[in-house]
Amino acid sequence: xxxxxxxxxxxxxxxxxxxxxxxxxxxxxxQRSVLDALEAxxxxxxxxxxxxxxxxxxxxxxxxxxxxxxxxxSPDAPLPAxxxxxxEPFLVVGAIAGG
Amino acid sequence: xxxxxxxVGTRKGAFILTSDGKRQNWDVAGPFFTGWEVYHLxxxxxxxxxIYASQTSGWFGQVIQRSSDGGxxxxxxxxxxxxxxxxxxxxxxxxxxxxxxxxxGKPLTTHQFYDGTQRPWEFKRVWHLEPSLDDPNTVxxxxxxxALFKSTxxxxxxxxLSGLRGHGTGPQWQPGAGGMCxxxxxxxxxxxGRIYTAISAAGAFRSDDAGATWKPINxxxxxxxxxxxxxxxxxxxxxxxxxxxxxxxxxxxxxWDVLRTDDAGENWHEVSGNLPTDFGFVVDVHAHEPxxxxxxxxQSDSHHYVADGKLRVYRSRTGGNEWEALTKGLPQKDCYxxxxxxxxxxxxxxxxxxxxxxxxxxxxxxxxxxxSWTAIVxxxxxxxxxxxxxxx
Numbered sequence: 001x002x003x004x005x006x007x008x009x010x011x012x013x014x015x016x017x018x019x020x021x022x023x024x025x026x027x028x029x030x031q032r033s034v035l036d037a038l039e040a041x042x043x044x045x046x047x048x049x050x051x052x053x054x055x056x057x058x059x060x061x062x063x064x065x066x067x068x069x070x071x072x073x074s075p076d077a078p079l080p081a082x083x084x085x086x087x088e089p090f091l092v093v094g095a096i097a098g099g
Numbered sequence: 100x101x102x103x104x105x106x107v108g109t110r111k112g113a114f115i116l117t118s119d120g121k122r123q124n125w126d127v128a129g130p131f132f133t134g135w136e137v138y139h140l141x142x143x144x145x146x147x148x149x150i151y152a153s154q155t156s157g158w159f160g161q162v163i164q165r166s167s168d169g170g171x172x173x174x175x176x177x178x179x180x181x182x183x184x185x186x187x188x189x190x191x192x193x194x195x196x197x198x199x200x201x202x203x204g205k206p207l208t209t210h211q212f213y214d215g216t217q218r219p220w221e222f223k224r225v226w227h228l229e230p231s232l233d234d235p236n237t238v239x240x241x242x243x244x245x246a247l248f249k250s251t252x253x254x255x256x257x258x259x260l261s262g263l264r265g266h267g268t269g270p271q272w273q274p275g276a277g278g279m280c281x282x283x284x285x286x287x288x289x290x291x292g293r294i295y296t297a298i299s300a301a302g303a304f305r306s307d308d309a310g311a312t313w314k315p316i317n318x319x320x321x322x323x324x325x326x327x328x329x330x331x332x333x334x335x336x337x338x339x340x341x342x343x344x345x346x347x348x349x350x351x352x353x354x355w356d357v358l359r360t361d362d363a364g365e366n367w368h369e370v371s372g373n374l375p376t377d378f379g380f381v382v383d384v385h386a387h388e389p390x391x392x393x394x395x396x397x398q399s400d401s402h403h404y405v406a407d408g409k410l411r412v413y414r415s416r417t418g419g420n421e422w423e424a425l426t427k428g429l430p431q432k433d434c435y436x437x438x439x440x441x442x443x444x445x446x447x448x449x450x451x452x453x454x455x456x457x458x459x460x461x462x463x464x465x466x467x468x469x470x471s472w473t474a475i476v477x478x479x480x481x482x483x484x485x486x487x488x489x490x491x
Contacts, residue, residue: 048159
């Protein structure tokens, strides 16, 4: 399936991509499978969204979809069907922090 | 005619400033890596077009950038569309994993935290990149939490030189106000096995076997802010500088105190002399005069701006103790900037150029060894580092 992923400006600059990227995801669409596909296509994003080793989300990164916050959901939980269907994007967001 | 290329890291990106040997008219390129903190950029001594940059973010972590054309274009080594022998994409250039291999016996697991408890080492960012003196693909990285890493494949992958953390005093190291960072790496040009490092707040260390084993070199340092002012480690060393012709002589700007050693760090003595304050971050040595030293005094550790509203570089032509204020062209009232530890450098043109960048976003140059100064730029983001390359 093809999943639409939106990444924040700093990571667009790093990966040299537009705001929204389409990635081919094998199997069920979950945070892990979507991010695996994203990092496979753009290896320079490894370590910028999740820790290299633990694969834990970086503290100031959030995952939104369909108006909901999925940041604290299991990385293996299924994402909404509309994300899997490509009608809604999976949003990788830099949290508002600082002044 | 010779020319210079100045590499500037700031809180919001990197810039490259170029000029001919007169150093009067400048071209400004950038910003590169906009919106990211760029702690340090440095070029290879053997291939000046090879430049490494540490790009970091509180949100998105660490990225290492590399240029092979003098900073015109950049890439993330190992982060492109390449594959390893297993066919999986690589992305290792920002992967700094502390050594916990069985061969080294998990050299250390904890260090001292602000509250006195022991904490595990945790990677935060790369403070300093030091390219090898003889191989453009070999580069060292000083990181926070303090450790030394080395790459031999052009920064595509990194391996810790774990003997530094493992030599025994690691559990006594603790963070300075800016974090527990390894910020200074000096490679001895006459003794290929000798490396100096400095860590806030642990002190200075030396290896004589290319980074395999290390010893603290802090005898003579006296720090009133630690329980034993003369302790083997725990000193907040801010910067060390060396003249390549005299590698056993080092100059140090400590949290407070300017010091020198003439025996490769075995013994240090204070040379603050008549400085108005001996707190500061930077220290550097004239390119052609090993006894001419530059510092930039900061009022105090609680103020972190220059004293009396005056931006003054101090120069000693006697290897310390006797210092003169260099003020021509620098603001002498209402100035309250800081100059951070990696933000001063010298070029090697016949008339030695001296450069520094401020937290107020100015980058200053003196083409006459400090006698007079002009601002190359006035309004950059806060400057974190300044390095200069002297090009043929």
